[in-house]
Amino acid sequence: MKLGFIGLGVMGRPMALNLMKRGHEMAVYARRAESAAPLVAAGARAYPTPAEVAANAQVVFTVVTHSSDVEQVALGDDGVIRGAARGSVLVDMETISPITARKVAQALGEKDIDMLDAPVSGGPMGAEGATLSIMVGGKPTVFERVRPLFECLGKTIVHMGDHGAGQITKACNQLALLVTAEGTAEALSLAKSCGVDPAKVREVMMGGVASSRVLELFGKRMIERNFENGIDTRLYYKDLNIVLDLAHELGLALPAAALTMQNLNALIGRGEGRNDLSTLIRLVEGMGRGRD
Numbered sequence: 001m002k003l004g005f006i007g008l009g010v011m012g013r014p015m016a017l018n019l020m021k022r023g024h025e026m027a028v029y030a031r032r033a034e035s036a037a038p039l040v041a042a043g044a045r046a047y048p049t050p051a052e053v054a055a056n057a058q059v060v061f062t063v064v065t066h067s068s069d070v071e072q073v074a075l076g077d078d079g080v081i082r083g084a085a086r087g088s089v090l091v092d093m094e095t096i097s098p099i100t101a102r103k104v105a106q107a108l109g110e111k112d113i114d115m116l117d118a119p120v121s122g123g124p125m126g127a128e129g130a131t132l133s134i135m136v137g138g139k140p141t142v143f144e145r146v147r148p149l150f151e152c153l154g155k156t157i158v159h160m161g162d163h164g165a166g167q168i169t170k171a172c173n174q175l176a177l178l179v180t181a182e183g184t185a186e187a188l189s190l191a192k193s194c195g196v197d198p199a200k201v202r203e204v205m206m207g208g209v210a211s212s213r214v215l216e217l218f219g220k221r222m223i224e225r226n227f228e229n230g231i232d233t234r235l236y237y238k239d240l241n242i243v244l245d246l247a248h249e250l251g252l253a254l255p256a257a258a259l260t261m262q263n264l265n266a267l268i269g270r271g272e273g274r275n276d277l278s279t280l281i282r283l284v285e286g287m288g289r290g291r292d
Contacts, residue, residue, distance in 0.1 A: 003149070004028070004057030006050050006073055006080075007094070008035040010231075011120070012063035014128040015093070015153050017042060019061075022152045027056040050076075051083035059089045059146060066238065067100040074104045074115075086112035089142060091149075093134075095119045095174065095239050098164035098246070101137065105163040114142045117163060119170035120154065123217075123231055131155045135173075137165035171246055174239040178277075179256045180214040182263065185281040188222055192285070199223050221278035230276025237264045237273065 004027040005016040016039055020026050026044035029052075030036040036046045047053045050073045054060050060080055062073055070092055074080045080090055090108060092101065092115065101117040108115045116138035126132040132154035136143055143159045150157045160169045187210075191201040202219045205211060221230065240261050247254045263283055272279050 001025070001059065001149070002027070002057050004053035004060035005039070005044075005063075006030075006053060006060065007063035007065075008039060009063065010124050011094075011127045012061075013038060014124070015061070015063065015132075016044070018127075018130045019149065019152050020044065024149075024152075027053045029053045049078035049083075050074075050080050051078045053083070054080040054088065054090075055083035055085075057088070058085075059091060059149060060084065061091045061093055063093045065094060065235070067096040070094070070096050070100060070104060075107055081108060081111055081113065084108075084111070084113045087114070089114045089116065089146060091116045091118050091146060093118050093120055095170050095235075095242065096167060097242050098137075098167035098171070101167045102164045105138070114139065115163065116142055116146060117166040118150070119166055121170070121173050122154070126154070134158070135160050135166045135169040137161055137163050137167065137169075167242075168246070171239070171243045174236065175243045175254070175257055177214055178236055178240055178260050178264075180212055181218050181277055181280055182256070182260045182284075184212075184215050184219045185222060185278075185284045188219060189281060189284045218276075218278045218280075221276060222281040227272075227275040227279040227282075230278065232274050233264060233267050233277050233279060234273035236277050237261075237268055240264060 002025045003019055006029045008028060008030040016026060020042055028036050028039045028044045028046050029050050040046050064070055064073055074090060105115040116136050118134050118136045120132040120134050122132040130153055133156040134150050134154040136159050140159060160166050188198040191198045205215055243257055244261060263280060266283055267279060
């Protein structure tokens with residue numbers, strides 16, 4: 001199949017390569033030529049605009065960053081909507097507002113272009129290993145058309161409902177992940193302050209009910225003080241803003257999310273936005289020292 005991929009960062013690049021490994025033709029667009037270079041070296045063809053990518057693809061995937069980026073890539077003057085043929089599909093795979101997902105889907109639909117919002121969970125390792133969890137919103141018939149492509153990228157693939165449902169599911173995922181990361185940082189900080197080895201505390205917790213992927217991955221990085229080369233805190237900050245905006249719209253109180261947001265905001269203010277989320281433990285430990 002002729003595919004397009006827009007957004008070739010830490011997640012998009014390995015995802016596009018995995019699709020190419022399954023024999024699909026690939027057209028790509030990236031703002032920086034160096035981001036597209038590994039794909040071009042593997043046989044992809046680079047184009048100067050998203051519109052030209054769409055003109056040369058039956059299905060276009062996007063993995064950009066913000067809701068505004070998606071609107072520009074999809075609906076801008078050089079966007080997908082300007083080049084995509086009727087019956088083609090845009091698959092949007094980053095984490096954005098479900099309101100934006102529905103807006104873009106409606107605008108594309110008026111041109112007979114289908115859209116799926118399909119954010120993922122699993123991080124760079126999941127992208128490289130094609131083991132991502134993919135949560136999808138959109139028409140069931142379009143989902144079934146694209147499912148074989150999703151199977152090149154992930155292991156858990158679930159159709160969640162209409163447009164925006166994938167993004168709502170991702171918001172729930174990020175809420176649970178971030179509140180758990182806050183609890184992990186506090187638990188390991190408490191252990192250290194009490195003179196007990198945090199690594200051994202984590203080992204015990206991993207064998208009990210408190211076990212989680214967050215404790216496994218982020219807890220390990222917290223103990224090792226490994227705060228680089230993960231997923232930037234600034235991206236989780238963006239995601240939690242989406243969660244809190246949804247809650248505000250619904251009149252729903254999320255006190256644990258609000259507390260966690262205060263800490264993420266503090267990390268951004270300290271210039272740690274490009275460090276891994278595990279840097280949260282430094283903030284928690286610093287609060288304790290501040291009370292001494």
